[in-house]
Amino acid sequence: MPSTLEQLGRSRAKLTVEIPWNDLKPHLDKAYREIAAQVTIPGFRKGKVPALVIDQRFGRGAVLQEAINSALPSAYEAAVTESAIIPLGEPDVEVTRLEDGDVVEFTAEVDIRPDFEVPDFKGVAVSVDPLPETETEVVQRIELLRSRFATTTEVERAAADGDVVTIDLLGSRDGEPLPDATAQGVSYRVGAGGMIDGLDEAVTGLAAGESVEFSSTLVGGPLEGEPADITVTVTKVSEQELPAVDDEFAQLVSEFDTVEEMRSDLTSSVAELARLEQSAKGRDKVLEALVDQVEIELPERLLTGEIEARKEQINEQLKRAGLSLERYLEQADEEAKTPEEFWAELEASTERGLKAQLLLDKVADESELAIDQADLSELLVRKAAQAGTSPEQEAQHMMEHNHTGAWMQEIRRNKALALIVAEATVTDTDGNAVDVTGGVPDTASDE
Numbered sequence: 001m002p003s004t005l006e007q008l009g010r011s012r013a014k015l016t017v018e019i020p021w022n023d024l025k026p027h028l029d030k031a032y033r034e035i036a037a038q039v040t041i042p043g044f045r046k047g048k049v050p051a052l053v054i055d056q057r058f059g060r061g062a063v064l065q066e067a068i069n070s071a072l073p074s075a076y077e078a079a080v081t082e083s084a085i086i087p088l089g090e091p092d093v094e095v096t097r098l099e100d101g102d103v104v105e106f107t108a109e110v111d112i113r114p115d116f117e118v119p120d121f122k123g124v125a126v127s128v129d130p131l132p133e134t135e136t137e138v139v140q141r142i143e144l145l146r147s148r149f150a151t152t153t154e155v156e157r158a159a160a161d162g163d164v165v166t167i168d169l170l171g172s173r174d175g176e177p178l179p180d181a182t183a184q185g186v187s188y189r190v191g192a193g194g195m196i197d198g199l200d201e202a203v204t205g206l207a208a209g210e211s212v213e214f215s216s217t218l219v220g221g222p223l224e225g226e227p228a229d230i231t232v233t234v235t236k237v238s239e240q241e242l243p244a245v246d247d248e249f250a251q252l253v254s255e256f257d258t259v260e261e262m263r264s265d266l267t268s269s270v271a272e273l274a275r276l277e278q279s280a281k282g283r284d285k286v287l288e289a290l291v292d293q294v295e296i297e298l299p300e301r302l303l304t305g306e307i308e309a310r311k312e313q314i315n316e317q318l319k320r321a322g323l324s325l326e327r328y329l330e331q332a333d334e335e336a337k338t339p340e341e342f343w344a345e346l347e348a349s350t351e352r353g354l355k356a357q358l359l360l361d362k363v364a365d366e367s368e369l370a371i372d373q374a375d376l377s378e379l380l381v382r383k384a385a386q387a388g389t390s391p392e393q394e395a396q397h398m399m400e401h402n403h404t405g406a407w408m409q410e411i412r413r414n415k416a417l418a419l420i421v422a423e424a425t426v427t428d429t430d431g432n433a434v435d436v437t438g439g440v441p442d443t444a445s446d447e
Contacts, residue, residue: 166187
């Protein structure tokens, strides 16, 4: 099928494609067969309606349109292959010429991957923070285990820090109760924080049956962020007793017989997690440094569409959580302090992310990276571990939701990143070499 390519810019192109009638005829015959099988016309058996009768009843144009729609995808793909462009989205297609019995011509305008030079990987050098000490994290994990297996005993005294209280909450404004700010039988550990500002101070010193009123700002729900008068009533005070950290405790919370074995395993786990996080940060910095060295003109429509999709996703997540963006920024560990700063950072990170993807795709193409069954199996195992499912379930999910192409692309990008970081220099700020191979598939089979 003859085709021509017209470059409309560094990141957009226009294909003009001709479909000779001999190539369209099989699709035309198929369209007639499908219409004949669907319609009932007196005097003709179903499926045996002649083409001339179909033209008279439904119009030749409708049949041609059906045939052209059927022929377009393969004609477009052939033109893309012939022109050697790499589309970055769906094309805008327009039929520009239709000569019945002779030829069909259409144009397809599409965003494409712009051409750019990939910098030398060996010239990339980055540094990351040194590995942190593990003792503090190990102690925190043990304390978390102790709190999970703590016992509580109801006591007849005022609540103190660390006690578990059962409380009723009633929100009001100007003496009128607020139904959306009312809860009963809430269990809360004094000093935990994170529920309502001022709650810890209010319940400390209250015994069962006692109440106190204080002013605060509501969190979550339709009245989030609005001021209210809160009446809290303590219905029960329980003293929490943490288990001793001994061999019996180790046997209760782990697979080990002694505290020493449990602590050693926790230390190893914490150290390995820190190493993986350091490795991931090193890989991210290598890729960021490489992206900073190239000039990639992103298609405007591609960038805008990706930004809008991410904004919609975040807004939906905030809605499900009952949070406004302002409230989220107050609670989260984000550099942005205002919605304007947050959205600006999202737009910048989206642009960096798209450029990184295009860079990795080009590295994969130039290195002719292939994907085999072992690569797919490894990805399914990794996704299953992250989601708490099985590789078989992930494979079924991939097929049912048509993720095969996207996941194959993810594998190629990971392999491209492995090639890049293998050549880069990564150290910590103390000058020690950092292993950045963790979590990146081995590419030795492609060399």
